Amino acid sequence: MNDSVRAYQLSALRATLRIASENPFYKRKWKDQIASSARGEGGVELDRLPILTKEELKTELRPMVGEGDKIASIIHTTGSTGPVTYRYRSQGELDRIAEFGKSVVRNIRAGNSRPLAYMLYGPYHGQNLPGPGPIGEGVAPYYFAGAIWDDIFIRQGVEQLRREFTLPGLESRVTQVHGAVRLLRIFTQCLIDMQVPVGETKVEAVVSFAGYMPSEVRRFLGRYWNCNPIETFSFSETFGGATKCPHCNGLQFMPHLLPQVVELDADNPAHSGIGRLLITELYPFGTTQPLIKYFNGDLVRIVDEQCPTCGTIGSLVHVGRDNESCFVESPQGRRLALGSMDLREAAYTPEVKRTVEFPHLKLLKDRESHLGAPVLAAHTKCEGAKTRLTVSFLPNLGLGISQSNLADRLRNRLLEVSPELRATVGEGLVDLDVQPEVGLEKILWK
Numbered sequence: 001m002n003d004s005v006r007a008y009q010l011s012a013l014r015a016t017l018r019i020a021s022e023n024p025f026y027k028r029k030w031k032d033q034i035a036s037s038a039r040g041e042g043g044v045e046l047d048r049l050p051i052l053t054k055e056e057l058k059t060e061l062r063p064m065v066g067e068g069d070k071i072a073s074i075i076h077t078t079g080s081t082g083p084v085t086y087r088y089r090s091q092g093e094l095d096r097i098a099e100f101g102k103s104v105v106r107n108i109r110a111g112n113s114r115p116l117a118y119m120l121y122g123p124y125h126g127q128n129l130p131g132p133g134p135i136g137e138g139v140a141p142y143y144f145a146g147a148i149w150d151d152i153f154i155r156q157g158v159e160q161l162r163r164e165f166t167l168p169g170l171e172s173r174v175t176q177v178h179g180a181v182r183l184l185r186i187f188t189q190c191l192i193d194m195q196v197p198v199g200e201t202k203v204e205a206v207v208s209f210a211g212y213m214p215s216e217v218r219r220f221l222g223r224y225w226n227c228n229p230i231e232t233f234s235f236s237e238t239f240g241g242a243t244k245c246p247h248c249n250g251l252q253f254m255p256h257l258l259p260q261v262v263e264l265d266a267d268n269p270a271h272s273g274i275g276r277l278l279i280t281e282l283y284p285f286g287t288t289q290p291l292i293k294y295f296n297g298d299l300v301r302i303v304d305e306q307c308p309t310c311g312t313i314g315s316l317v318h319v320g321r322d323n324e325s326c327f328v329e330s331p332q333g334r335r336l337a338l339g340s341m342d343l344r345e346a347a348y349t350p351e352v353k354r355t356v357e358f359p360h361l362k363l364l365k366d367r368e369s370h371l372g373a374p375v376l377a378a379h380t381k382c383e384g385a386k387t388r389l390t391v392s393f394l395p396n397l398g399l400g401i402s403q404s405n406l407a408d409r410l411r412n413r414l415l416e417v418s419p420e421l422r423a424t425v426g427e428g429l430v431d432l433d434v435q436p437e438v439g440l441e442k443i444l445w446k
């Protein structure tokens with residue numbers, strides 16, 4: 001991280017904490033910390049503050065606006081891991097963010113034409129076009145709204161990717177395709193099935209912003225588009241998020257998002273192993289509804305070695321969601337046995353049957369072999385000192401899939417993907433049971 005980013009974060013954090021300490025919710029929640037800072041014992045310190053839970057954001061942290069200001073943006077989560085959560089921003093906040101965005105990108109792209117991007121529509125993050133929102137308006141890509149819901153949109157997309165534009169201040173060809181992982185997969189398979197050579201497009205970047213991109217999908221997209229897909233980690237409650245290093249999978253957050261990691265069951269900072277990811281959104285973001293040490297349910301692995309590609313020591317790798325992952329429970333606390341992202345990574349394998357995607361799309365020919373979500377479920381059961389972790393899957397009985405040892409192959413893959421599973425099975429804490437189950441209907445979406 002360079003010095004100017006660090007300087008911005010320090011001053012923005014001070015502003016953020018000052019604004020939050022005026023909010024009635026935080027006044028109540030931080031009363032001890034605010035009292036001690038008023039006694040001249042230094043300002044409110046981030047490390048000493050309690051965690052903000054999803055429940056508090058949903059029910060207690062009311063939006064606050066200045067006089068004459070009004071709510072201008074409401075973003076809601078997909079509710080993929082619980083009830084839908086809403087987050088609010090006022091017009092004043094949006095204006096300050098736009099100013100901030102302009103000052104940041106003015107230096108980066110001054111005088112350049114804006115790139116054209118094709119955005120596959122899907123409200124996976126509670127808004128039509130995620131894009132950068134008001135950040136960098138005027139310099140960020142211009143987003144064409146695309147979709148995959150019908151053949152007509154697929155044809156429209158192909159037409160736009162082939163078209164040459166002559167528009168002042170904009171580049172002449174679409175060079176980026178953005179979308180949720182699921183939509184990118186379907187759009188790409190349509191192009192393959194329509195026999196559109198990638199050389200007829202000028203696409204240089206494929207960017208995913210919702211959902212996990214398993215290596216199988218990464219390879220599939222990379223092969224067609226002839227580029228390394230950019231996977232971003234984001235959640236609906238914040239603008240932007242983190243990109244993933246293609247080598248270590250480490251999360252590289254945008255400067256206005258400050259990550260911290262605390263232990264699984266205690267609020268102490270975690271320095272190694274598995275922990276809970278907390279995010280603080282820095283000024284000028286979050287003035288309406290400050291997000292301080294927010295736990296969205298994401299678990300990360302802290303990687304000790306330095307990554308040769310991004311150079312990070314202590315990369316944070318997203319391993320799953322708290323309420324979807326499997327744990328060994330003991331009186332000493334929980335220990336992660338299998339993160340839900342690692343389960344997804346392992347589940348995208350030919351042995352597991354997929355859902356049939358978009359059967360009404362006539363342009364989509366191969367919709368069964370790899371496009372859908374795996375039909376698979378995992379659960380744990382405590383059996384005395386041991387935990388039984390059962391992974392059930394709908395076997396893929398398709399042609400070309402060897403039917404011998406389907407379960408063993410999936411078992412090996414799970415152990416290969418998840419270091420936590422290898423460790424807990426190796427230490428005799430977990431009995432791993434992998435079994436085909438004809439008729440299984442549990443689907444691993446996203």
Ligand SMILES: [Zn+2]
Nearest residue numbers: 245248307310
């Ligand atoms: Zn890296």
